[in-house]
Amino acid sequence: xTEVTQTPKHLVMGMTNKxxxxxxxxxxxxxxxxxxxxxxxxPELMFVYSYEKLSINESVPSRFSPECPNSSLLNLHLHxxxxxxxxxxxxxxSQDGVAxxxxxxxxxxxxxx
Amino acid sequence: xxxxxxxxxxxxxxxxxxxxIKCTYSDSASNYFxxxxxxxxxxxxxxIDIRSNVGxxxxxxxxxxxxxxxxxxxLHITxxxxxxxxxxxxxxDSxxxxxxxxxxxxGTSLTVIP
Numbered sequence: 086x087t088e089v090t091q092t093p094k095h096l097v098m099g100m101t102n103k104x105x106x107x108x109x110x111x112x113x114x115x116x117x118x119x120x121x122x123x124x125x126x127x128p129e130l131m132f133v134y135s136y137e138k139l140s141i142n143e144s145v146p147s148r149f150s151p152e153c154p155n156s157s158l159l160n161l162h163l164h165x166x167x168x169x170x171x172x173x174x175x176x177x178x179s180q181d182g183v184a185x186x187x188x189x190x191x192x193x194x195x196x197x198x
Numbered sequence: 199x200x201x202x203x204x205x206x207x208x209x210x211x212x213x214x215x216x217x218x219i220k221c222t223y224s225d226s227a228s229n230y231f232x233x234x235x236x237x238x239x240x241x242x243x244x245x246i247d248i249r250s251n252v253g254x255x256x257x258x259x260x261x262x263x264x265x266x267x268x269x270x271x272x273l274h275i276t277x278x279x280x281x282x283x284x285x286x287x288x289x290x291d292s293x294x295x296x297x298x299x300x301x302x303x304x305g306t307s308l309t310v311i312p
Contacts, residue, residue: 130299
């Protein structure tokens with residue numbers, strides 16, 4: 086089973102709202118990732134958690150705040166977003182944070198109004 | 199740093215024909231090359247990958263070839279079907295990047311015409 090689940094599938098939020106995206110995997114993977122994808126573009130890496138510790142933050146604005154409560158769960162807390170933050174937010178996981186296959190979830194389509 | 203180029207950006211083929219998508223990379227130290235298929239409204243799906251110690255890998259109608267000397271790798275889909283229509287991304291790892299990060303190609307939109 087190579088399933089990564091994400092909720093919600095769609096999210097519309099105003100610029101003053103606070104919301105959270107959730108990601109879950111039960112493959113025993115120890116690395117989890119957040120990506121942002123704009124239309125017709127490849128995914129752009131935002132954050133990497135390896136063994137529940139934040140290992141990579143690709144200079145993402147502080148209005149995006151990741152959290153890894155345990156090895157199966159990954160959250161992305163959103164606050165005071167801008168319309169240009171509207172995108173597909175993808176979660177992925179891999180065996181570890183060193184090398185190898187990454188499996189993506191279906192994504193959350195976020196629209197900021 | 200690593201640069202992954204992908205061609206063509208769009209590709210249309212008749213059902214039953216073959217499709218080939220090519221990628222080139224610049225970092226000779228790259229070792230792992232995955233291919234992802236992304237259907238409309240879905241996340242990328244890992245369909246096949248290859249490591250630098252292998253020249254070719256096949257999985258049913260899909261194959262990937264790697265030429266380390268020339269620094270290019272290709273995805274081959276035979277006997278295409280309408281459900282193969284999607285955007286395909288190649289990627290390469292790089293020791294220049296910490297952790298398990300990839301450089302992605304810019305994507306190929308494949309349309310299989312019934």
